[in-house]
Amino acid sequence: MPMALVVLLVGVIMSAILIDMGYSFSTITRQQRNFYADHVAAADYVQAAKGWLIQDNINRGTVWHGQGLSSRDSPVSSVSDLLLDDPHVSYDLDVAPHGVGRQRVVVNVFDVQYQLSHLGSALQNDYEQMRVLPAPINAVGGSSTSAGEGMESQLGGPTTGDIGTKEESGGRFYPWDRFGAYVVRVQLFNVSAGGSVLTRTAEEAFFQLLSDDI
DSSP, X not given: OHHHHHHHHHHHHHHHHHHHHHHHHHHHHXXXXXXXXXXXXXXXXXXXXXXXXXXXXXXXXXXXXXXXXXXXXXXXXXXXXXXXXXXXXXXXXXXXXXGSSEEEEEEEEEEOOXXXXXXXXXXXXOHHHHHHOOOOOOOBOSSXXXXXXXXXXXXXXXXXXXXXXXXXXXXXXXXXXXXXXEEEEEEEEEEETTEEEEEEEEEEEEEEEOOTTO
């Protein structure tokens, strides 16, 4: 009888351990699956905004600029001045990924062809805005063909300061309506009755040069 009780006790303990291991594995797998799904979704939104913008710039024959910028010398009084005002590239919506739960997607595309010296004092003293302000990208060159044959040059991420080409020409910039520099920023939030929680952020910087050869 004692031996049977010992065997039964050992069996119960082993079953509990196996159940706990299985539950832990299932939880970790679910978290990893959700993390990967968010990563893929964020990257997809980045590429969708980027692809639409590049194609639209080509179709129009001129590049998009921030809604508050009319020239390279425009003052920047708010981060919103840098936003592109088009629902294809800057939007905020709720979705239900895979039909489960609710998720909020915020996509913003910033025009980063601005001058640091043109930032307004109120903006510079606003910590919240400065925290999300993307760094500028300003390429210089003698003509639209001096940067090479490609329409687009890819950067790995946000940069600081000005980005120069190999053939700088006395500090002259590419034409305002032919050169566009952008940062695409995507944020994913899980939405519940208690509010929303940021789960994933993806960001990519790139610039596009419209050439007469295109």
